[in-house]
Structure formats: structure tokens, C-alpha cells
Amino acid sequence: MNLFSLLDQLSAVDASSDAAPRRHLLRQLGQAGAKAAAAALPLALALPAQAAPTDASLDSTLLLLKLEELLAAFYTQALAAGAVLSNAAQAAVRPDFERILAQQQNHARFLRTSLTTGGLTPPATPTFDFSGRKNNAGNPELFPNVMTDYNAFLQLAQQLEDASADIYLGQMATFTGDRLLLDVVLRMQSVEARHASHIRTLRRNAQSGVVVKNWPSAADTPFNSAVLVPNPAGGSAAPVSIYSFETNEKQVVTGANVVPFASLLTGSIAVQAGAYASAFDEPLPTAQATALLNLFS
Amino acid sequence: MSDNLQPRGSDDATFAQPLYTPIKRRSFFMYAGATAGATALVLAGCSKDSDNTPSGGISLGSGDVGVLNYAYALEQLEAAFYAQVVKTPAADFKAGELAYFTQVAAHEAIHRDFFKAALTNVAKVTPLQDLTPNFSSIDFTKRDSVLGTGKAFEDLGVAAYNGAGKLLKTPDFLVLAGKIVSVEARHAAFLRDLITPGSFAADDQVDANGLDKAMTPAEVLAIAGKYITQTLNADNVGK
Missing domain, CATH: 1.20.1260.10 (Ferritin, core subunit, four-helix bundle)
Structure with a gap:
């Protein structure tokens, strides 16, 4: 962490104006x-x-x-x-x-x-x-x-x-x-x-x-x-419990890219399957x- | 939702003014006092430390990959700690505590494997190597020692994620990190309450503004490094 590095960053920023009022x-x-x-x-x-x-x-x-x-x-x-x-x-x-x-x-x-x-x-x-x-x-x-x-x-x-x-x-x-x-x-x-x-x-x-x-x-x-x-x-x-969103057992990183827990957590650590949802x-x-x-x- | 917001015209001018000359701005911060300076520094993160001397060690990499490797390293450490707790439980654990640690051990192993998978399958890079923990300073036979170390690791993990989240450039990764730190904070609060009831969000961790602690990768590794045999280098994480 460097104070002067931060100050340089701040001073280097120019105050450009935005056209649209909302923006x-x-x-x-x-x-x-x-x-x-x-x-x-x-x-x-x-x-x-x-x-x-x-x-x-x-x-x-x-x-x-x-x-x-x-x-x-x-x-x-x-x-x-x-x-x-x-x-x-x-x-x-x-x-x-x-x-x-x-x-x-x-x-x-x-x-x-x-x-x-x-x-x-x-x-x-x-x-x-x-x-x-x-x-x-x-x-x-x-x-x-x-x-x-x-x-x-x-x-x-x-x-x-x-x-x-x-x-x-x-x-x-x-x-x-x-x-x-x-x-x-x-x-x-x-x-x-x-x-x-x-x-x-x-x-x-x-x-x-x-x-x-x-x-x-x-x-x-x-x-x-x-x-x-x-x-x-x-x-x-029918309305759902707020916890219905917590049962997710898959973690999608981006798009359809799912972390393959089932193939990763095998053997002696396979027991972790029940914890997929509660880990996130x-x-x-x-x-x-x-x-x-x-x-x- | 935002239609009822009205601009307060009188303030616009203040914000629209161009910045004063750099030197004045710099002077303002220099004389604004220690507290203000510290706050600004925390907010700015550590993205542009230009005077870092190469510190050696295994590089965690740069950009988002660096952040993911950094999280992977911390989760490796936590997972190894809880695996050891479960393998050699303290004789004086109270009822339910071993069952609790067994569930947390599963969470941390899942977090660790999640990052390995994200690095391998999504970022398409070779993940950080397997680290060798050094737990020689921890007495796994004593409940107090295990709870105290667990609390330290969990609080450190929360501060690490809170400090690193803003270094991520990919929103999906940010949300995933948030899903994990949320559970780490739950672990931290549980262990804190076991040690001292009511200390779940005490002043040593949550500041006067109600904000949880945030630490830079370098600050975190200075503490976590003691428990890792290898030396890690976070100089380029998030850059």
C-alpha cells in the first residue's frame, strides 16, 4: 500500500463531463x-x-x-x-x-x-x-x-x-x-x-x-x-420459500460452465456431496x- | 423505482467543477489527517503499488487468475486445517462440535475444489500447485487452540475476500466469491460466539461504520504465510 501511488492516481483522473443528465x-x-x-x-x-x-x-x-x-x-x-x-x-x-x-x-x-x-x-x-x-x-x-x-x-x-x-x-x-x-x-x-x-x-x-x-x-x-x-x-x-433459492447444488462459473463437483469430489471425500448447497x-x-x-x- | 429521485441542482455545480491542480489535491490528502488518509487508502485498494520490490516466491499470477489462485491458496489452507481437526479431534470438544467441524471441513474442501475447477475449466490455466501446510504451531489436541485458530482463519478469510472482491474484473467471479465469503462469515460468527457469546460481529472485526474488515493480499499472506511451507507472491494479483 503506497499513499503516494494513490495520490498519483487521484491527481491523474480528469474530470470529464457527461452529456446525459441521468448519466x-x-x-x-x-x-x-x-x-x-x-x-x-x-x-x-x-x-x-x-x-x-x-x-x-x-x-x-x-x-x-x-x-x-x-x-x-x-x-x-x-x-x-x-x-x-x-x-x-x-x-x-x-x-x-x-x-x-x-x-x-x-x-x-x-x-x-x-x-x-x-x-x-x-x-x-x-x-x-x-x-x-x-x-x-x-x-x-x-x-x-x-x-x-x-x-x-x-x-x-x-x-x-x-x-x-x-x-x-x-x-x-x-x-x-x-x-x-x-x-x-x-x-x-x-x-x-x-x-x-x-x-x-x-x-x-x-x-x-x-x-x-x-x-x-x-x-x-x-x-x-x-x-x-x-x-x-x-x-x-405458488409462492416459494426464500430458501428455495438455497438448494442450488451446481455452481455455474460462466454461461453453461458448471463446476463438476461430482467428478472432483470422489473416493474418501465423496461424502461431501450433501454439502454442495450449504457451502454457498x-x-x-x-x-x-x-x-x-x-x-x- | 428511481423516478421519485430528484436532483438537487445546487449541488451539481460542486461536483461538476474540474479538479484543482494535482498538487493541491495531493496536498489536501496529505494534510487531511491520518484517519481520513487511512480511510481513503482502504477504499482505493492497492492496485498501483509502484515501488514493490520483487519479493520472490511462487507467483499467484495477475488479473482475475491471480485473484482465483489467491482464493485457491487460502481455501487450501482452510481445508487442510479443518481436515486435520476432524482427523485428530480435540479430546475436550463439547457435544456437537465435532459434527460442526465435519460440516465446515466439507464446505472448505468444496470451496478449494471449486477454485481448482474454475481455474482449470473456466480460466483455462494450470492452477497453483498443491500447498504444504505447516501447522506445527497449532495444538490440535486442545479445544481452545482449535477454536481460536479456526476463528482467526475464518476472520482472515472474510477480510481477504472483502479486500480481493473489488480486484475481480469478471462480474460472475465476483458473485461466486460473494457466495463463498457469505458462508465464511457464517463460520466466523459461529466460532466467535462459541469462544465469547455475542462476539459474532464485535468491534475488532466490524468497524464503527458497520463495515467488516477488508485486507489486501499482501496483508493476508503476511499472516497466512506462517502456515504455508511454500512462499507465495501476490504482487500482481488483480493487476
């Missing part, structure tokens, strides 16, 4: 990523973007912002609720959720700042309703007791955190044009995975007899109230991610 705004978004991450920097000059971000990276930023604001609202409501995370048994884990909340809030703040610093006005934070009633008492309650019953709360927390890690994976490729934003997005994604793993550990500790590994697994005990998202088959096909987290596609967020707002 121009998007380029600013990339610059904003650097600014927001270096929050303490009173930059009079924008850091140069590595390349012009695309429309997709803006939409991804908006999606991730809503995700992080949903998670922050979830833990804010749970910590404020009298019945969950407040009894003597749960007092020990309350700091864990305060930590998770703080990290989600920081992620949301970063994404929001990235937009505002780039000259864009982010949408207002929605009013989230974790009962699944969409703020209308007349709607059916999809997730009963999440703010009163610890196990119901943990079940939804686990699904939201697992989905969060996977939603990040689904958006990641849109940031390849901007290494500054990509750097931050990568580092937020692995924090989401840490949260998911921790909540899975808490669930295992809270309920004896429940099978829940630290990664999505076909062996996991089904949920009382599962988060369902649209079937990728479309049309009238899988992206949750944008359509399913959007539908998931809309369940609660």
Missing part, C-alpha cells in the same frame, strides 16, 4: 460512495469514480437502502416492545440486538448519504409493519406475535437476515463499475451473514429440539410462519427481494 447523476452517485464512506472527510472535491455507475447500481442502492431501513425498524420495534427482548432470560442477548441494530443503522445511513451526497433525494423511510398486515388491521396477520413472542421474533429475524445476505449477493454485480461503492457493499454483505449466523445460534439455544444450522440447510426445522416470495416460474405458480449462499433475485420488502410496508 451525470449516476456518476455522482459513485463519487458519493467514496464521500460517505470517508464520512469524516470534509471533501471540497469529489473523489473520482472508477467508472460511471449504471442505472442498475442506482436501483440496487435504493433496494439495499430499503432493506437496511427495514432491518433497522425491525430491531428498533423489538427493542422497544415490552414483551420481547425484555424478560430476564432475554436480557443477556439484548446487547446483541443493540449491536445488530447499530450496524444496520450505519449501513442505512451510508446508503442514504451516498444518494444525498450525490445530489439525489432518497425516498422517505416507509412505515414498516412486521405483522404482515401492511399497516391495515383488516389484512390477515402473516407473522403473528413477532413483537411479543421471542421464538416468533427469532424466526422472522433469521429469515430477514438470511434474506439480507442473499439480497446483497443478488445486487453485487451491479456495483462492478464502481470499486468504491463495491468495497463498501462487500463489507456490509459479510456483516449481514454474521448476523444471520448469530441469530441461528440464538434459535438453537432458545428452543431445544429445533434443528437450525448456521447456514441455510435442508435439515433446518420449518418455520411456523415462512416468508414467501413470488415463484420465479411466474404466472399463477445464493443470491435472492431482484423480483423476489422487492416482493419480500413489500410484505412489510
Whole structure:
């Protein structure tokens, strides 16, 4: 790592102007990523973007912002609720959720700042309703007791955190044009995975007899109230669990190029076949991610 | 989705201004203070170190192939570690811990073979050679030693992927690396909670902005190299 090498890079970048206004705004978004991450920097000059971000990276930023604001609202409501995370048994884990909340809030703040610093006005934070009633008492309650019953709360927390890690994976490729934003997005994604793993550990500790590994697994005990998202088959096909995307046993590198696990892992290591799917987290596609967020707002 | 975004015209001018002269820009960063400088450096990665002296050792290669070989080297190390844990389990493991390590050993072996296959079948290159681990400093008979080493390897792996992801030029490889680091982070959080409950995303690994650690290949190899008999050279990884 060489400071002067970096400075040379920065000084060598010329501030070319972009013709199309939208393209121009998007380029600013990339610059904003650097600014927001270096929050303490009173930059009079924008850091140069590595390349012009695309429309997709803006939409991804908006999606991730809503995700992080949903998670922050979830833990804010749970910590404020009298019945969950407040009894003597749960007092020990309350700091864990305060930590998770703080990290989600920081992620949301970063994404929001990235937009505002780039000259864009982010949408207002929605009013989230974790009962699944969409703020209308007349709607059916999809997730009963999440703010009163610890196990119901943990079940939804686990699904939201697992989905969060996977939603990040689904958006990641849109940031390849901007290494500054990509750097931050990568580092937020692995924090989401840490949260998911921790909540899975808490669930295992809270309920004896429940099978829940630290990664999505076909062996996991089904949920009382599962988060369902649209079937990728479309049309009238029945909605599917968010975990239906995690059963992927093939890893396609590019195009039709599949890693031949079956021929690689033979003999004494053939037993690993059952672990193909759990060795990789899988992206949750944008359509399913959007539908998931809309369940609660 | 983005239609409700309105540009704030007043800020446009600031962004549109040409940069000041290079020397002023350079001066700004030089005097911006240590914290700011460090942040900028982390963000910029390490793509243009021009004063690297050749450090010798086995070259991991350049560009995406270099990144894949780098990941392959780390997964070889992790897979070898967990294989040894399973082969000679610590006598004081608690209930369920050996079963856990057996599953993680499978994950890491799959990751290792994934990269070998990606290098061979997709990048069409000869992968990095098989490495010889040196675990002489690890006491596999003690639970504390195994958990502590496992945690160190997993946290290092997460930081390595987080630092190397942005060096990849092929989006497909980036997403695949993301799928793997996500599982490594799950391993790390599990081991951290076993050692100290509630330390899954503690301040020593996740910074005040809620960002996980990211390290350059050189920083990672300075630590991981202690456990590998061969000397690896990451000078051109991602370049």
C-alpha cells in the first residue's frame, strides 16, 4: 500500500463531463460512495469514480437502502416492545440486538448519504409493519406475535437476515463499475451473514429440539410462519420459500460452465456431496427481494 | 423505482467543477489527517503499488487468475486445517462440535475444489500447485487452540475476500466469491460466539461504520504465510 501511488492516481483522473443528465447523476452517485464512506472527510472535491455507475447500481442502492431501513425498524420495534427482548432470560442477548441494530443503522445511513451526497433525494423511510398486515388491521396477520413472542421474533429475524445476505449477493454485480461503492457493499454483505449466523445460534439455544444450522440447510426445522416470495416460474405458480433459492447444488462459473463437483469430489471425500448447497449462499433475485420488502410496508 | 429521485441542482455545480491542480489535491490528502488518509487508502485498494520490490516466491499470477489462485491458496489452507481437526479431534470438544467441524471441513474442501475447477475449466490455466501446510504451531489436541485458530482463519478469510472482491474484473467471479465469503462469515460468527457469546460481529472485526474488515493480499499472506511451507507472491494479483 503506497499513499503516494494513490495520490498519483487521484491527481491523474480528469474530470470529464457527461452529456446525459441521468448519466451525470449516476456518476455522482459513485463519487458519493467514496464521500460517505470517508464520512469524516470534509471533501471540497469529489473523489473520482472508477467508472460511471449504471442505472442498475442506482436501483440496487435504493433496494439495499430499503432493506437496511427495514432491518433497522425491525430491531428498533423489538427493542422497544415490552414483551420481547425484555424478560430476564432475554436480557443477556439484548446487547446483541443493540449491536445488530447499530450496524444496520450505519449501513442505512451510508446508503442514504451516498444518494444525498450525490445530489439525489432518497425516498422517505416507509412505515414498516412486521405483522404482515401492511399497516391495515383488516389484512390477515402473516407473522403473528413477532413483537411479543421471542421464538416468533427469532424466526422472522433469521429469515430477514438470511434474506439480507442473499439480497446483497443478488445486487453485487451491479456495483462492478464502481470499486468504491463495491468495497463498501462487500463489507456490509459479510456483516449481514454474521448476523444471520448469530441469530441461528440464538434459535438453537432458545428452543431445544429445533434443528437450525448456521447456514441455510435442508435439515433446518420449518418455520411456523415462512416468508414467501413470488415463484420465479411466474404466472399463477405458488409462492416459494426464500430458501428455495438455497438448494442450488451446481455452481455455474460462466454461461453453461458448471463446476463438476461430482467428478472432483470422489473416493474418501465423496461424502461431501450433501454439502454442495450449504457451502454457498445464493443470491435472492431482484423480483423476489422487492416482493419480500413489500410484505412489510 | 428511481423516478421519485430528484436532483438537487445546487449541488451539481460542486461536483461538476474540474479538479484543482494535482498538487493541491495531493496536498489536501496529505494534510487531511491520518484517519481520513487511512480511510481513503482502504477504499482505493492497492492496485498501483509502484515501488514493490520483487519479493520472490511462487507467483499467484495477475488479473482475475491471480485473484482465483489467491482464493485457491487460502481455501487450501482452510481445508487442510479443518481436515486435520476432524482427523485428530480435540479430546475436550463439547457435544456437537465435532459434527460442526465435519460440516465446515466439507464446505472448505468444496470451496478449494471449486477454485481448482474454475481455474482449470473456466480460466483455462494450470492452477497453483498443491500447498504444504505447516501447522506445527497449532495444538490440535486442545479445544481452545482449535477454536481460536479456526476463528482467526475464518476472520482472515472474510477480510481477504472483502479486500480481493473489488480486484475481480469478471462480474460472475465476483458473485461466486460473494457466495463463498457469505458462508465464511457464517463460520466466523459461529466460532466467535462459541469462544465469547455475542462476539459474532464485535468491534475488532466490524468497524464503527458497520463495515467488516477488508485486507489486501499482501496483508493476508503476511499472516497466512506462517502456515504455508511454500512462499507465495501476490504482487500482481488483480493487476
